Amino acid sequence: DTGVSQDPRHKITKRGQNVTFRCDPISEHNRLYWYRQTLGQGPEFLTYFQNEAQLEKSRLLSDRFSAERPKGSFSTLEIQRTEQGDSAMYLCASSFLGAAGTQYFGPGTRLLVL
Amino acid sequence: DQQVKQNSPSLSVQEGRISILNCDYTNSMFDYFLWYKKYPAEGPTFLISISSIKDKNEDGRFTVFLNKSAKHLSLHIVPSQPGDSAVYFCAASANAGGTSYGKLTFGQGTILTVHP
Numbered sequence: 493d494t495g496v497s498q499d500p501r502h503k504i505t506k507r508g509q510n511v512t513f514r515c516d517p518i519s520e521h522n523r524l525y526w527y528r529q530t531l532g533q534g535p536e537f538l539t540y541f542q543n544e545a546q547l548e549k550s551r552l553l554s555d556r557f558s559a560e561r562p563k564g565s566f567s568t569l570e571i572q573r574t575e576q577g578d579s580a581m582y583l584c585a586s587s588f589l590g591a592a593g594t595q596y597f598g599p600g601t602r603l604l605v606l
Numbered sequence: 607d608q609q610v611k612q613n614s615p616s617l618s619v620q621e622g623r624i625s626i627l628n629c630d631y632t633n634s635m636f637d638y639f640l641w642y643k644k645y646p647a648e649g650p651t652f653l654i655s656i657s658s659i660k661d662k663n664e665d666g667r668f669t670v671f672l673n674k675s676a677k678h679l680s681l682h683i684v685p686s687q688p689g690d691s692a693v694y695f696c697a698a699s700a701n702a703g704g705t706s707y708g709k710l711t712f713g714q715g716t717i718l719t720v721h722p
């Protein structure tokens with residue numbers, strides 16, 4: 493399977509704990525995006541990378557959120573001191589620079605903060 | 607500020623008929639538009655896209671129409687099938703220069719139900 497993969501698929505944590513999600517993009521894609529989706533809403537942009545460089549961060553991305561893509565391949569999204577409002581589906585997508593704007597999404601990580 | 611809006615939360619259609627899903631946008635910088643389909647507990651699946659230099663793009667049963675003056679796009683599914691039942695999102699992107707597209711801005715989604 494050469495699609496976007498995400499791990500874990502589900503995460504339950506207690507408020508105040510730190511969590512980390514991983515995304516592996518389609519191998520030839522040099523852009524990687526993170527989105528968050530809550531019930532009844534469309535995905536909302538969080539941040540994106542071109543290779544190793546983080547090019548844009550949304551105002552939604554508070555100081556408790558950090559994303560990395562150290563070698564320009566997989567990416568991690570960490571949430572520190574989780575809050576109940578962080579409960580959502582976290583989606584990763586990838587695209588190839590130069591191939592218009594089409595992004596291909598992974599299955600998502602469902603986070604529940606108790 | 608909701609820059610991409612899908613004003614119909616749900617749509618119910620009989621199998622074999624046409625499904626028409628609508629989307630409006632406000633940001634005139636958007637010049638690339640996409641439709642995604644999403645099943646519960648899965649990520650969005652890309653369906654079809656259109657550049658602002660076109661007003662129509664067709665792929666099998668799916669056709670997207672773009673009306674730039676009205677800032678409106680629609681997705682037509684003909685004929686509709688029960689397997690098309692899902693949430694449909696429209697999304698828009700702005701070209702930052704050359705072929706450099708960045709983030710997608712999504713609408714809230716429309717739940718399509720196709721009855722056998």
